[in-house]
Amino acid sequence: MIDKLRAMAIFSRVVELGTFRAAAGDLGMAPSRVSEIVSALERDLGVTLLYRTTRQLSLTHEGRVLHTRTQDMLAAAEDGLDAISNAGAAPQGELRVTAPAFVTQTGLMADFARFAATYPGIRMLFDFSDTPRDLIRDGFDVGIRAGWLQDSDFMTRNIGYADRLLVAGAEYVAAMGQPAHPSELENWDWIRFSIRPDQTTLTNGDGQSVTVTGKSHLAVNTADALYEFAARGLGVTTIPENLARRGFERGDLVHVLPGWSLRSLGFHAVWPDQSRRETLTVLFVRFLAGQTG
Template structure:
């Protein structure tokens, strides 16, 4: 079987690329050679793996079962090569990354700075926006996303979490009766955030209370959320690193400290191209391995 491992990798590439011709271009060989390789594999297995036509190829039932196993084998081998390459090769190239603007002062941003310092031959471009951006459409290599993963065709890895805090402007909070229960906040003014539902879930001792904040002001930027909250326009929920800054400066006050909010999960998302070592994969590994230390 060992002599057919390369045949299996070629078969998987044909499936990934969608045709013999596309796979041949990726391998820089003639299409006839790719077709012959897959035919040899089918002869060895005694099974038809691909239905061929002049326009396209399609997996047979046997081919679909076999492909799932072959992909595991190929990715495992690629991971091993990646680990070795990461130890011996200084990365070179360009990397385009997007992440939420409110994370520009976070521990994750500091970790990205460490990556840039550790790999001076990598040209790193980081775009900050609180609005969701397309990964492939906008030409990004990696997206850092917070709390939402909707690209089933993409690879993803959780990098870490950050707690959130319910706060209000100090003067605004002083003008209201101190809340002791989430329901006490229903009559408060709220500052809404476009990337978050208005209903906020609070938890304590296994019990959940939902509060629908009455937003008389909405923003699409967490930095703006901070600014307007500090102007005593209402209450809101924001990441701990921003909320703590306002508390330290005396412009924000924490509310309901005995109640917990669901933390924000940070994820790296990148295309699965089934290739050997890529800058995107190296970058994601670096973030995952160093995030906790940078945030401590």
């Protein structure tokens, strides 16, 4: 029974990471050995758990059922380990975190680093992607979301904010002329962040707000790409303040309409009500909330 439970755990890791090779690297095993263990589990159960092709793995119906049950089993085991570790000197375990790629250009990275240094017994696995991840399906314990959440089926907590600035390449601004009012930006080329609205609202010190759409034939999915295209004179865009300041220092970018501001992005931690690693998740979220306000 112990060997079968171990095989189930290895099978579940293969499903989470998508390939035998990735699971093998994570587990410190040879890919061939991981494949052998999963094949032996299939023979013992008398069913096929995974469809194998040269490019990817996919679950059979029986594989999905076993994976779900195995996740429940592992969650119960990890809860027990978390409870024991909390009673000891320091928390231990693994925490899987997903966050937008542009977070790497914000102060949250310092908070992540401080958490990792404060709790060396916790193995941190970070996924930085501007493609939203499904926490349940993709196996993440907590996600960082940017923007302003509406209704959510998850537990949520605000952990801070990120300021944004309106920028363009120096040559583009020189050619267009520094605008005096946001309405002038309707004739500018805009580099859009593909998962954000096409409208941009700016507010001045008197509280006056103006929403600009402008024209756009270029959309990207990372803040780094926004920076690079703006620096190359393709138009105006909004990027995190930390990234913008770097562009100002290098002379790549110019601050457009510095007397007008953009609404800050809120950062929120979201996690399932019944997290697989509830104790570690709550510890992480509370740490971030304390660090960032």
